[in-house]
Amino acid sequence: MIDLWIYFIDGFINKQLGIYIKYFDNLNSRYGTKDNGITFEIYDENDAIDKFKVLVEPSNDYKPDECAEFIFICYYLYKEGYYIEQFPNFLSRPSNLVDFANGDIRSRARNIYGTDSRGNVAWASRKELIDNLKFKKKENHLVKSSKGLKDIFKTISTRNSNFENMGLEEKLQEICNAIENMLKINGNFVTIDYEKYSFGFISEKKVINFRKKTQCFRHADEKSIKERESFSETDKNFCINFGLTICNLIYDILKK
Numbered sequence: 001m002i003d004l005w006i007y008f009i010d011g012f013i014n015k016q017l018g019i020y021i022k023y024f025d026n027l028n029s030r031y032g033t034k035d036n037g038i039t040f041e042i043y044d045e046n047d048a049i050d051k052f053k054v055l056v057e058p059s060n061d062y063k064p065d066e067c068a069e070f071i072f073i074c075y076y077l078y079k080e081g082y083y084i085e086q087f088p089n090f091l092s093r094p095s096n097l098v099d100f101a102n103g104d105i106r107s108r109a110r111n112i113y114g115t116d117s118r119g120n121v122a123w124a125s126r127k128e129l130i131d132n133l134k135f136k137k138k139e140n141h142l143v144k145s146s147k148g149l150k151d152i153f154k155t156i157s158t159r160n161s162n163f164e165n166m167g168l169e170e171k172l173q174e175i176c177n178a179i180e181n182m183l184k185i186n187g188n189f190v191t192i193d194y195e196k197y198s199f200g201f202i203s204e205k206k207v208i209n210f211r212k213k214t215q216c217f218r219h220a221d222e223k224s225i226k227e228r229e230s231f232s233e234t235d236k237n238f239c240i241n242f243g244l245t246i247c248n249l250i251y252d253i254l255k256k
Contacts, residue, residue: 001041004040004042007075007079008024014229016079019093027071048077052135053133062097062098067098071097075094078091078092080137083136084134090104105130109122148251149178149247152181153178168233168236169217175214178247182250182251192250197252202249210243214243
């Protein structure tokens with residue numbers, strides 16, 4: 001399960017909230033303590049989309065916890081590269097649950113389905129629009145990992161999670177773990193002629209340097225946390241790209 005509050009906090013710690021930072025103080029004051037007994041969890045991206053649709057269904061009284069969960073889900077889907085086809089800019093420039101459900105959704109439903117004799121938008125029309133919302137994933141810049149490699153990531157993940165569902169730092173952690181998992185056989189690291197299979201673009205020295213540079217994502221001591229803070233989001237995305245390239249190369253070589 002993915003804890004959306006922890007996911008949101010991780011974005012704050014790593015300065016990745018972007019425009020969502022405007023919601024942080026209010027949400028942190030309400031959910032920043034563990035003794036409130038409230039959890040916001042999803043199983044995967046599809047579960048997040050399903051819950052999004054449930055939250056924006058017509059209502060005369062949206063509860064504070066529902067409004068908070070809406071922001072957490074919007075942030076999660078945005079960070080995972082999703083957009084809504086009918087509202088392409090919403091996840092990157094979000095409003096709150098009430099404004100979206102009673103404003104954007106109602107307005108679009110009025111334009112599509114019209115109004116009744118009293119000029120009201122039928123709830124059934126809004127629900128039909130919501131059911132037909134299309135969530136699409138942007139063609140992002142991440143190198144895609146092979147199916148076999150995805151199984152390795154899921155096997156070594158501490159929460160048995162798919163790689164695509166992980167945050168940036170967790171992806172880097174699992175890339176480091178995957179490299180060691182593949183290279184370490186019977187307790188010893190195998191030697192691979194990287195240059196032979198990569199037209200000289202990747203060498204053993206570069207793989208070692210990559211592992212040293214990203215080791216901080218495997219540890220939670222104070223020194224490692226400070227090292228992580230030196231990585232910008234661009235740095236992390238580059239390291240994920242490069243790390244996946246290394247992982248795919250190692251996997252393909254060892255498979256042969």
